[in-house]
Amino acid sequence: MNRRLLLASLAALPFARPALAAGEWQARLIPGAFDGKLYTCGLHIVLAPGWKTYWRVPGEAGIPPDIKLEGANIASIEVAYPLPTRSQDGSGEAIGYHGEVLFPIAIKPQDAGKPVSAKLSALFGICQQICKPAKFEGALDLSPNNQPGADDALIHQWQMRLPSPASFVKAASISEKTLTLTLDRAVDDIFIEGPDGLYFRKPEFSGNTATLKIDGDTPLSGLNLRITAAMQGKGLEQQVTVP
Numbered sequence: 739m740n741r742r743l744l745l746a747s748l749a750a751l752p753f754a755r756p757a758l759a760a761g762e763w764q765a766r767l768i769p770g771a772f773d774g775k776l777y778t779c780g781l782h783i784v785l786a787p788g789w790k791t792y793w794r795v796p797g798e799a800g801i802p803p804d805i806k807l808e809g810a811n812i813a814s815i816e817v818a819y820p821l822p823t824r825s826q827d828g829s830g831e832a833i834g835y836h837g838e839v840l841f842p843i844a845i846k847p848q849d850a851g852k853p854v855s856a857k858l859s860a861l862f863g864i865c866q867q868i869c870k871p872a873k874f875e876g877a878l879d880l881s882p883n884n885q886p887g888a889d890d891a892l893i894h895q896w897q898m899r900l901p902s903p904a905s906f907v908k909a910a911s912i913s914e915k916t917l918t919l920t921l922d923r924a925v926d927d928i929f930i931e932g933p934d935g936l937y938f939r940k941p942e943f944s945g946n947t948a949t950l951k952i953d954g955d956t957p958l959s960g961l962n963l964r965i966t967a968a969m970q971g972k973g974l975e976q977q978v979t980v981p
Contacts, residue, residue, distance in 0.1 A: 767876030768889040777845040793822035793832035798831035808857040820899035821973035840896035854880040901973030925967040
C-alpha cells in the first residue's frame with residue numbers, strides 16, 4: 739500500500755485499546771520515573787514475527803508514526819525515536835523496527851508539584867508483505883509521589899538505544915542529486931531527515947566518504963539535515979547544513 743492510501747486508511751480507522759489486533763500487533767502506554775522535573779513514559783509496540791513498524795523517516799513508501807499527547811498540567815512533551823534498522827520489502831527501502839519498539843516520551847509539567855493527567859493517541863503503519871494502518875490510544879495519571887514501576891527497566895533499555903549527539907560529519911556537499919558526506923569514523927549505515935519530499939537512499943561507502951542518492955524535487959540548496967548514523971548497534975546524531 740502506498741503512503742497516500744495508508745494515510746487515508748489511518749484516518750478512517752477506529753482507535754484500538756491495548757489489546758492484540760488480529761494477532762499482528764499490540765500496544766500499551768507505560769509509566770516511568772519522575773526526576774523532579776520530567777516524567778518519563780513510553781509507547782510500547784509489540785509486533786508479530788515478520789512484521790515491522792516505521793521510524794520517523796520511514797523509507798520509500800512507509801509512513802512515520804504520529805504520536806500526540808495532551809492533558810492537564812503539561813508544559814511540553816518530547817517523543818524520542820530509538821535507532822532503527824534498514825530493510826527491503828515490496829515497496830523498496832524501509833526504515834524502522836522489527837519485533838518490538840518503545841518510543842520514550844518525556845513530559846514536562848507546568849507545576850512539578852502537581853499530578854499530570856495525560857492522554858495519548860498514536861497512528862502508525864505495520865507491515866509484512868503489505869502494509870496495514872493501526873491506531874492506539876491510552877491514558878496515564880502521573881503523580882510526583884508515584885514510586886518507580888516494574889517497566890522502568892524496559893523504558894531505560896530503549897532510552898539506551900537513542901542516538902547520542904556527536905560530530906562525525908566533517909563536510910557535506912550535494913551535486914547532481916547526490917549527497918556526499920566526509921566522515922571522521924567508520925559507520926554501518928546513515929539515515930537522513932530533511933525537508934518533506936526528499937528521500938536519501940542507502941549510503942555507499944568508500945573510505946571515509948559516504949554518498950547517498952536523493953529522490954524528490956524539493957530544492958537542494960541550503961538544506962538543514964538531521965543525520966543519524968548506526969555504528970556497531972549504537973546511534974549518533976548531528977545537525978548539518980549543506981551549502
